[in-house]
Amino acid sequence: MGGLTKANLKARAGARSYERGLGYLDAVSGVEVGDGWATATVHGTDRYEVALTLDGPGGPAGRCDCPYGMEGNFCKHLVALGLTLLAQRSSLPRQRKAARDRAHDLDAWLSALSKDELLTLVREQIGEDRRLRRRLELRAAGARGDVAGIRAKVRELLDVRPFARYGYVEYADARAFADQAGQAVSAIGALTGSGRATVAIELTREAMRLLAEVATSVDDSDGGLGQVAVDLADAHLEACRAARPDPEELAHWLFGQALRDLDTGLTDIDPLDYRDVLGDAGMTTLRKLVVEAWRGNRTGWAEKYLMERLAKTAGDIDTVIAVHAADLTPNGHTHLVIARELESAGRPDEALNWAERGLRETPDLATVDTALVDHLCERYARAGRLPDAVALRRSHFSARRSLLAYQQLRATARDTDCWSAEREGALTLLRADAERQQPGGWYGGSVLVDALLDDRDATAAWQAATETGAHDKQWLTLADQVRADRPADALAVYLRLAEPLTAQTGNAVYEQLVVLLLSIRDCHRRLDTPDAFTTYVTALRASLRRKRNLMRLMDEHGL
Known part of the structure; x- marks a missing residue:
């Protein structure tokens, strides 16, 4: 329990939840402690079940079914449990041993029951727990090869309506729906393991369609449903490797699914993961489909991505460049992507030309991708063209007039021992902006004051703030410095x-x-x-x- 301290609890929960948790110490009951975890009931507005992980990598972590906790927050009820554990620190080893003893006693009791007694117990649980009943029904259908039964259960498990309030699954119910959907994936995967991979392919595709239909109706902030979709894609690939479906049909399906996936980001299927299943014939069909789609829509994000993936896999750098060049962004970012691709391919001269072209083709240097400017300055410095790097930093600063651009100009100019002259010109521009009451610095304050503070020139910064104004945050920094x-x-x-x-x-x-x-x-x-x-x-x-x-x-x- 070394990771559980009052300081860690306060840091994890925040001052407000921590202080509110102090008032719930008498409301904690039913504490159970295991190796690295603890659970309890906390009575507040309602009766809440809390679970605390004691020694996580980031300190204590937990789960509570109160409304605030269901939003992913470390709530006051978790604080109350943590403080209770700290108060009972000396008795925790005894409580852990008691928990292990209870588990051992339960296992011994179950092992001693007869078959009829176990069946009676299971039937009682099935009658009380619908989720358990569904899991066992799926296992039974799989064991007897009841494909129709499995299909019906998969559809039932992916039915969002029992969880949707007013047509939408709220965060508090999303986890339960994702758990239920995960049972469908497990059942489909079991089909492949039992020699019915062809059926598994059919069911994974149907499940993907059903999941796509309901995904926008679920608050998947925790990513549980997204993980179900990834697992479903893995199950499909495994089934395809086992069943070896027709490669051309598979290529058509993968292409259409990938286009939908890249727009929705649901199952994230990558057709190239199926190369061993597609073989030469399937890959030829896939390439034809992707090329035709890209030629018909060269600015489509999904079409560009698939075309680029195919070209990179084939080592066709010129096609990669052509894909990007067909849809250039106005801020030079795409030019930078092309330049980096060419550099990786060992074509530095072409790379530099594309980077410089990105600057020329950006209508307003104030909107240029800063990474492109950084890239060019680095290349100029590497080639011994430091004056060109300073000139570019100066032009970029003149257009943008931000603290970051000032800092970058200063760093580059110092490398060439010309910062004194550059600084005077830069401050002249910033002073003119400040006199026009043109904000742009931290918190909407004057960039002039920010720049002088960053230079550690407190006297000049104080004078500038007095003459042209400053934000309260800047005044506070000034006061601290003087x-x-x-x-x-x-x-x-x-x-x-x-x-x-x-x-x-x-x-x-x-x-x-x-x-x-x-x-x-x-x-x-x-x-x-x-x-x-x-x-x-x-x-x-x-x-x-x-x-x-x-x-x-x-x-x-x-x-």
Whole structure:
């Protein structure tokens, strides 16, 4: 249980859920502890079942069937279970042993039952658990070779209607539907293992169609249904390898399925995974279908993807280039893709030509793919063309005027020992933008202030902020940077930023306010005016005394 601590629980749940979990410690019951896991019932608005993994790679993880937990959150009920386990740390080894003993006793009891007694027990469970009944019905149908029965059960398991409220499967019900759909995949896969692969091919295709029809009606945030689709595609490939269907028919089906899949992203079937099944005849048919489709729609995403995959598999770099060149994006991104393909193929001169063409064919350099600029600058530097790299960075900065473009210009210009001159020109452009009140930096602030802060030129940044304005986030950074040398200026900023927070509520606000108060205290210490701070914080505590969480946080920091 080394990964379970109060700090980890708070980090995992967040301050709000953690503090709310403190109020549910008396509501935890039925705790069961195993090796690395624990379950319990927590009574809140309703009765919730919680399960906690104690030593996960990212700290504690868990599952709760409360509404907040069903959305994938680490809720207050999980916090309550975690804190309960920490409080019972000394007794956990005994509880683990008790859980193992119970499992052993249950297994021994079951082993001692007669066949008739076991059948009676199973029949009772079948009557109470519909999911168990369906799983056993599928196994029975498979064992007796009842293909019609399996087909009917597969259709039933992929029927979304019992889970759909108002025609849609909500997140809370999606997991149960995905589990049920997974049973259909298992049943189909079992057909291949029992020598009925041809039937399995037919059923996987029908299941894919049914799954595609309902996929848009399911909230698959957890990806459970997506995994079912992937498993279904794997089952189809396995069945095809066992049954060896007609290669030309298979090629036509794979082509159509791949086009649909690439649009929906459901089963993610790759026709090239079937090369060993298709053979020469099937691959010839597949190539013909893909080429005809691409020629009929050279800008279609699915058609381009399939054509590129076939060309790459064949090592046909010129066809790969032709596929991309037929649908060039206006920001130079496709030119960059082509350049990288040509470089990988050992054709650097052509690669450079395509990259430079991407710049020329971008109508507005402010919209160019930054990765293309980075690519070209790297190639220029590698070829000893540093002035060309600086010129490109300068042009890109002039068009975009962002902090990132400024940083990139600075890095490249420093490599050629010309940053002093480049900086002056760049700051002139940013100063003109700031004077026109043209934001574009962090949080909508002035890029000029951002750039000067990034240069660690606090004096110039403060002057720019004073003359042309700055965002509060920038003022805070400025105050932090000048506090040691200009505590009075920094104090004025901190006091102004703290004032609106005193009228707000919430733990996040309180944390911000305390950070500012600590900075205010430091400024008064530097100014040798501790009494002024004492007067200020005393008045603040008196006016905000009803905010108990704030008071506690201030106490923790000695404020």
